Amino acid sequence: MAKVVELGKACTVNPLKMSQPLGASYAAMGLDACMPVMHGSQGCTSFGLVLLARHFKEAIPLQTTAMNEVTTILGGFENVETALLNICKRAAPKIIVLCSTGLTEANGEDVAGHLAMVRKRKPELSNTELVYVSTPDYVGAFEDGYRRAIVAIVKALVKPLPTVQRQVNVLPGSHLSPSDIDELREIIEAFRLVPIILPDVSGSLDGHIAPDWRGTTLGGTSLDQIRAAGASTFTIGVGEQTRDGAQALETIAGIPFEIFERLTGLEPNDRLLHRLARLSDREVPIKYRRQRSQLLDAMLDSHFYIGGIKVALGAEPDLLLAIGSLLHEIGAELPVCVSTTTSASHALLPTSEVVLGDLEDMERGAGDCDLLITHSHGRQMAARLGKPLLRTGFPVFDRVGNAHRCQVGYRGTMNFVFEVANLLIDRVTHHRPADWALPQSSLDLAAPVANAE
Incomplete structure (x- = not known):
């Protein structure tokens, strides 16, 4: 068991970690027709937007409530309301995921109360699902924000439903790429199972040329699929960060789960295929052997x-x-x-x-x-x-x-x-002919021996 050491440095010199709001926003980008929104200053959102755009080389939908000095002190209700109305008017998303930042968390705003008030005041928001995720960026990291977003989405949108045989939920960790998720989907479907992947960035951030531009995410887990997750027979989580989401699904809909700590390696993939074989009552396909x-x-x-x-x-x-x-x-x-x-x-x-x-x-x-x-x-x-x-x-x-x-x-x-x-x-040193030549001193020593013969 590894010992965990916190150094308690006064400052970070060369950052390794990314923030919680960015992790939650990334999870939201795996939902179809979704708009992630950071409740904070414009700088917080701009920084995250640049990182995502540079990593994926794609246009990234990400909005902000644009808090300033005055609204930070007096409260950001009007900023939340204005942002939601503008987003719905311009992009018509089916889901808005609102992520807090250190600015609004330190201020102690009741964002959940803000959203409830906005719902009552503005009926034009009735066709859009609103999900709030508490993600203070002065604690935790990217993985924590992603984990919290999954839990918030599940609790807000999933309800228990009659079981649909052969349907399984898949909760991928934030470290899985769009191609990783495609590979995982292909493996599960090879057993004739129907996966609901939440969130699914393979549909929205897989580097395709979209036929249209809506201003929201283009692909991912649809709202209907999220709701249908309550009818699945089993949940598979990839990474410890998905455990809380799987437990939330179990609490809400009674769905059993198994967390695979990783799927990079021989033994964990053996376990995954054995689990899928039991769930589907089918043998492991020859191609995976x-x-x-x-x-x-x-x-x-x-x-x-x-x-x-x-x-x-x-x-x-x-x-x-x-x-x-x-x-x-x-x-x-x-x-x-x-x-x-x-x-x-x-x-x-x-x-x-x-x-x-x-x-x-x-x-x-x-x-x-x-x-x-x-x-x-x-x-x-x-x-x-x-x-x-x-x-x-x-x-x-x-x-x-x-x-x-x-x-x-x-x-x-x-x-x-x-x-x-x-x-x-590439780092291996390759010898050249000159490396094998004897030094001149060795040749001089050998000369008398040769003359004696």
Whole structure:
């Protein structure tokens, strides 16, 4: 069990974590015809918007209540009302997810009361579902905001319904890319099960050219699908961050659940396929048996390069566990693990210590490591240390195709193993003919022997 250490630094030097409101907004972007709104200043929203746009290289729908100095002191009810009315008039979303920020949380606003008053005063909002998520950005991290958003959406919109056989709920963690979710959906549908994925960014942030522009999210989990989640027979969660959402579904609709701490690796995918086989009463499809064999071969081929290396990791808890556990299984050591927030995932990580800190803390411990793994803000650290950097997590803004990177399932795990191994192969020193030449002093010593013969 890893020991969790909080350093209690006076300031963050090179940030690793992203904020709760941003995590909640990201979850909202997995809902169809949705508009995420940050209840705070324009700067808070602009910063998050830039990060999302640079990571996905897509237009991002994200609005703000535009709080200023006066409304922060006197209260932001009018800002909330005006924002909601303008959004409904211009974009006509089916769902608005309102996320608080540190500004409004410190002010102590009763946002839930604001929304209730707006509902009574403005009947034109009756066709739009309003979901409020409390996400103060002075505590927690991206993963916490995402987790809170799932719980808030479930509690606001899901009701118990008669059970629909073969329908299952899937709660993906924030560390899963759109391509990861597509892969997971394909696996579940191969067992003739019908998944309701909540939230589903594979429909809205998968990098497609949309036929129209509505000003809201274009794709994702529809409002009807969210409501239908109360009729599912089972819930599958990916990552510890989904546990609260799965428990909320169980409380509301009596739906049993299982949380898979990760789906990057051999053993957790074995467990997933066995669970799906029991739920569907079907055998595991032959193609996944083949993919499993391919993954084993990939791990065998790659362990010559990965085995024995030292890796420094910096990531959100569930991503840290997924990547770190796989590398450990192939023989890597994890002397430096830095994360953003407390989580039960840390106890499962095969290392002695997890530091809750920033990239400065990661850099201080990574001098003897062979590989760095974190998001794009680690590029300066990698340059200073002269170490290879594998970019992963959020944000990755100096690479394209982030929506299409798959790291779950047998196939996604194999992709990740090859990515790591190939990065390390590039660092292997190749000998040249001159490296094998004997030094001149050796030739001089050998000469008398030759003359004597």
